[in-house]
Amino acid sequence: MSSTFPSKIAVVGSGAVGSFYGGKLAHLGCDVHFLLRRDLETVRKNGLTLRTEHDAIHLPRVNAHGSTEDIGPCDVVIVAVKTTANRDLETLLPPLLREGTVLLTLQNGLGNEEFLAEHFGVERVVGGLCFVCLNRGEPGEILHFGHGSLSIGEFRGPPQARTQTLVEIFRQAGVETRLVENLITERWRKLVWNIPFNGLAIAAGKAAVDAVLADQGLRTLARNLMSEVIAAAGKLGHFIPPEFGDEQIARSFEMGAYRPSSLIDYEAGREVEVEAIWGEPYRRAVRGGVDCGRMETIYHLVKRLAATGLKP
Amino acid sequence: MSSTFPSKIAVVGSGAVGSFYGGKLAHLGCDVHFLLRRDLETVRKNGLTLRTEHDAIHLPRVNAHGSTEDIGPCDVVIVAVKTTANRDLETLLPPLLREGTVLLTLQNGLGNEEFLAEHFGVERVVGGLCFVCLNRGEPGEILHFGHGSLSIGEFRGPPQARTQTLVEIFRQAGVETRLVENLITERWRKLVWNIPFNGLAIAAGKAAVDAVLADQGLRTLARNLMSEVIAAAGKLGHFIPPEFGDEQIARSFEMGAYRPSSLIDYEAGREVEVEAIWGEPYRRAVRGGVDCGRMETIYHLVKRLAATGLKP
Numbered sequence A, B: 001m002s003s004t005f006p007s008k009i010a011v012v013g014s015g016a017v018g019s020f021y022g023g024k025l026a027h028l029g030c031d032v033h034f035l036l037r038r039d040l041e042t043v044r045k046n047g048l049t050l051r052t053e054h055d056a057i058h059l060p061r062v063n064a065h066g067s068t069e070d071i072g073p074c075d076v077v078i079v080a081v082k083t084t085a086n087r088d089l090e091t092l093l094p095p096l097l098r099e100g101t102v103l104l105t106l107q108n109g110l111g112n113e114e115f116l117a118e119h120f121g122v123e124r125v126v127g128g129l130c131f132v133c134l135n136r137g138e139p140g141e142i143l144h145f146g147h148g149s150l151s152i153g154e155f156r157g158p159p160q161a162r163t164q165t166l167v168e169i170f171r172q173a174g175v176e177t178r179l180v181e182n183l184i185t186e187r188w189r190k191l192v193w194n195i196p197f198n199g200l201a202i203a204a205g206k207a208a209v210d211a212v213l214a215d216q217g218l219r220t221l222a223r224n225l226m227s228e229v230i231a232a233a234g235k236l237g238h239f240i241p242p243e244f245g246d247e248q249i250a251r252s253f254e255m256g257a258y259r260p261s262s263l264i265d266y267e268a269g270r271e272v273e274v275e276a277i278w279g280e281p282y283r284r285a286v287r288g289g290v291d292c293g294r295m296e297t298i299y300h301l302v303k304r305l306a307a308t309g310l311k312p
Helices: A016-028 A040-046 A083-092 A112-120 A161-172 A183-203 A209-214 A216-235 A244-255 A261-267 A274-287 A293-309 B016-028 B040-046 B083-092 B112-120 B161-172 B183-203 B209-214 B216-235 B243-255 B261-267 B274-287 B293-309
Strands: A009-012 A032-035 A048-051 A056-059 A063-065 A076-079 A102-105 A125-136 A141-154 A177-179 B009-012 B032-035 B048-051 B056-059 B063-065 B076-079 B102-105 B125-136 B141-154 B177-179
Touching: A009 A016, A016 A032, A016 A048, A016 A056, A016 A076, A016 A125, A016 A141, A016 A161, A040 A063, A083 A112, A083 A274, A102 A112, A102 A161, A112 A125, A125 A161, A125 A183, A141 A161, A141 A183, A161 A177, A183 A209, A183 A216, A183 A244, A183 A261, A183 A274, A183 A293, A209 A216, A209 A244, A216 A244, A216 A274, A216 A293, A216 B293, A261 A293, A274 A293, A293 B216, A293 B293, B009 B016, B016 B032, B016 B048, B016 B056, B016 B076, B016 B125, B016 B141, B016 B161, B040 B063, B083 B112, B083 B274, B102 B112, B102 B161, B112 B125, B125 B161, B125 B183, B141 B161, B141 B183, B161 B177, B183 B209, B183 B216, B183 B243, B183 B261, B183 B274, B183 B293, B209 B216, B209 B243, B216 B243, B216 B274, B216 B293, B261 B293, B274 B293
Parallel strands: A009 A032, A009 A076, A032 A063, A048 A141, A076 A102, A102 A125, A141 A177, B009 B032, B009 B076, B032 B063, B048 B141, B076 B102, B102 B125, B141 B177
Antiparallel strands: A048 A056, A125 A141, B048 B056, B125 B141
């Protein structure tokens, strides 16, 4: 591994997450290439801005591309498209690949590493979980409300040097980054919160976190959903201690009227990541032999609501 | 028992159900007294009309009252208020009671017989299940779309002569009526359909029966909810054969775009009978030691949606 690895990085899916983490690396001085669609011309002209409440990082010149052919082979590809667009990756990614190209998926939920492994080879795949509150602002502008840490791990096998290097680079770029031993366990831990709170936000009539917690029935249901997710993860070999559920409820009380990203998508009429957050975990739980009636109910309701909500 | 029993009948709650069945008895010639609120003056002036697609029964003169004091003691009280108004019965019913007065509740769901027994004595209580499609039309007018049968049974103990007499009178009035041996088992059987289809109608975004059946996920969920309800009933001593669920799904395909009564209430901003249809069955299932995550989820969601839907 050369000391300059990764010399060339692509960001596929330059929404809030891709632009934020890619922008951090570009700001550090990495050679980052963004695949853009809607905001291509604006970013070419004005660059990218990562704005917090108090300050902003402005990147006046970024490598903005309209196609992955235009970018060409890279050392690392940050995959940050919405999981509902995963099929597009089958044609988007090949021009970016050479031997040893690492695919770092920063996507939500379960099934994304498997998808990349199946199509592009398991040895390429690294996963990352983002703990960050972001929104898109004006074209070329990302609003950063808080947090920002990453947890990165190999999809399969023990950590490799390349993954440790990625962690180091993100840290140098100012991103609090952790190397995790069991990536999929981390994904399940995140789902312990996302399945109930993103789900009830939609199914309980556009309910922010505080509204779910204020309704005793919904709060109990959220906690019981957590227990189902923890039980499912455990059956599938991903141990999460039972008290983690109580910790997550306690943590949620500090969030106030936070609106989960799925609710924001739903209200805006955008696609909701139904399969990655509810469908795939539910199917794995069933395969694991877990009775998960609450996960089943919330999955089918969110799926239906998201599908009908998309209609004009 | 005299051959003229019941000589005087009160109908408390003269909505669609109370007016329909009370109207049938009045049409037969029984001495029926209706407690009315909203439509009191109209019914006093114009009487009651039970209208089907093809014909109508017009009762030009009915005994319409504004208070139960005005009605006085009766032989039979037909209780047809919405279950959400059960507390009102504590003051409404006493003026209607003498020794031997029978309370026939035609209300939905679970808990109504228990409520009446607790407040007015278990020996008075008889229950009836209505299988009928009704709507209110103009004031004093009930629209009858189909069916109309009744299943009547003792709340506690073997059938008594009074209950057999009630069955006979309804039959004479042209209502297909069945005497049932185990009333609460019948209530659970009705809930096998009502819990999923009334529940999903609200929780899945105002979905009529055909919409639930057309969505494979929701259809599976409805069927699995039925299994939970059947299991709960069984644990509580009310055996329902497992194939009853499949029969109910098959029957539902014949209903087309039928909108369950709870959905109609919900859309109209009226109170939904959340506790009778979902809350009480769920609590009994939990007490029976049944794992009923689907019932729990649908209960808490409907409760929340109905509560927020009532807000202006």
